[in-house]
Amino acid sequence: MTPSFEDFEPLYSADQLRERIAELGKQISTDLAESDNLVVVCVLKGAIVFMSDLIRYLPHNVTCDFLRLSSYQGGTQSTGTVRFDFDLTQPIKGKDVLIVEDIVDTGLSMHFLLKALSAREPRSLKICTLLDKPARRKREVPISYTGFQIENRFVIGYGLDLEGRYRNLPYIAALTADKQAALDGNSEDALHAPA
Numbered sequence: 001m002t003p004s005f006e007d008f009e010p011l012y013s014a015d016q017l018r019e020r021i022a023e024l025g026k027q028i029s030t031d032l033a034e035s036d037n038l039v040v041v042c043v044l045k046g047a048i049v050f051m052s053d054l055i056r057y058l059p060h061n062v063t064c065d066f067l068r069l070s071s072y073q074g075g076t077q078s079t080g081t082v083r084f085d086f087d088l089t090q091p092i093k094g095k096d097v098l099i100v101e102d103i104v105d106t107g108l109s110m111h112f113l114l115k116a117l118s119a120r121e122p123r124s125l126k127i128c129t130l131l132d133k134p135a136r137r138k139r140e141v142p143i144s145y146t147g148f149q150i151e152n153r154f155v156i157g158y159g160l161d162l163e164g165r166y167r168n169l170p171y172i173a174a175l176t177a178d179k180q181a182a183l184d185g186n187s188e189d190a191l192h193a194p195a
């Protein structure tokens with residue numbers, strides 16, 4: 001059964017997010033200071049809030065682009081087959097590309113995306129994720145920048161949704177431990193498809 005908003009508790013406050021994102025932004029700016037061709041790629045829809053805050057800490061000459069992935073849904077379980085819903089609007093050959101993601105969970109989406117984008121021969125290709133849930137990893141992916149590592153709990157807010165809702169919460173909330181245990185006992189992947 002889908003959890004309700006009452007089943008969640010605060011995990012990271014708006015202040016904690018702001019502080020960590022400022023640190024990430026400064027680190028990325030230092031690392032990519034020599035780049036005059038940085039493309040920041042927002043993975044829709046979950047990364048919209050993170051991306052819009054992060055880019056304000058980056059050099060003024062960055063460009064932004066967007067793509068959307070979806071994973072084939074066979075019934076309630078994600079099968080792990082990822083594809084583009086829509087793609088970038090510009091070639092990235094010879095450019096520095098920073099993928100901005102909301103959360104790396106199984107790693108299937110980022111594994112697919114790294115492979116697809118590296119075939120276009122960017123000068124560099126890095127992942128920046130706000131959240132990382134390593135316990136659920138099915139594919140190892142190199143992550144250059146991580147906001148927070150979290151345990152296996154379903155999270156919402158700050159871009160992350162529950163069936164389309166709660167992306168606009170200014171903080172991140174996690175399913176309580178007992179509700180998460182109940183959910184895991186029922187259907188392991190039902191709440192983790194790309195969105």
Ligand code: 5GP
Pocket residue numbers: 046101102103104105106107108109110153154155156160161162191192193194195
């Ligand atoms: P993957 O399993 O391919 O690493 O993650 C793909 C996508 O699943 C993420 O980009 C995110 O949209 C969604 N996802 C994974 N874990 C969570 C979670 O705890 N909460 C929400 N709202 N979405 C998640």
